[in-house]
Amino acid sequence: MKPYGNQLNFKKKVLYESKKNSEKISTSNIKLLHQIFDTINISLLVLIFTLFFLSFDSQRKWSNTFITLSKTRTINNNLIEYISTIEEFYISELESLNIYRKTKPEDLIYLEKLAEKKESLFKKNLSSFIEGFSDSKYERGY
Numbered sequence: 001m002k003p004y005g006n007q008l009n010f011k012k013k014v015l016y017e018s019k020k021n022s023e024k025i026s027t028s029n030i031k032l033l034h035q036i037f038d039t040i041n042i043s044l045l046v047l048i049f050t051l052f053f054l055s056f057d058s059q060r061k062w063s064n065t066f067i068t069l070s071k072t073r074t075i076n077n078n079l080i081e082y083i084s085t086i087e088e089f090y091i092s093e094l095e096s097l098n099i100y101r102k103t104k105p106e107d108l109i110y111l112e113k114l115a116e117k118k119e120s121l122f123k124k125n126l127s128s129f130i131e132g133f134s135d136s137k138y139e140r141g142y
Helices: 007-099 121-134
Strands: none
Touching: none
8 A cells, every 4th residue: 555645744743753752751751760869879878977977986985995994904903913912911910920929028138228329420421431542432543
């Protein structure tokens, strides 16, 4: 069959108009999809940065807690050391109580106090100076 008149032209016109409408729809759909993906990407970036800073903050808090726990452990170790030293001292004191016997007044010996000789400061310094020369502490000459 032969197309009559403008039937062929009509087909082309309909095809062209449907293509044009589909292009309009597809470009508007593409713009909408781009906006949706942009929104999702931005929200994901915001979420990632928020979680990053939250984790960074919690890591800082954990580091501070760990430092405090380390200091506490060191103090406890020192306390245990001090306690063991004190226990050793008291045990040795308790053991020494059995070694010594209690004294009575009859066991004491009283000594007379000897008078101390008072030596003049000048004489003391002079004698140390003379001893220094004799021991060659002070060198002569150059």
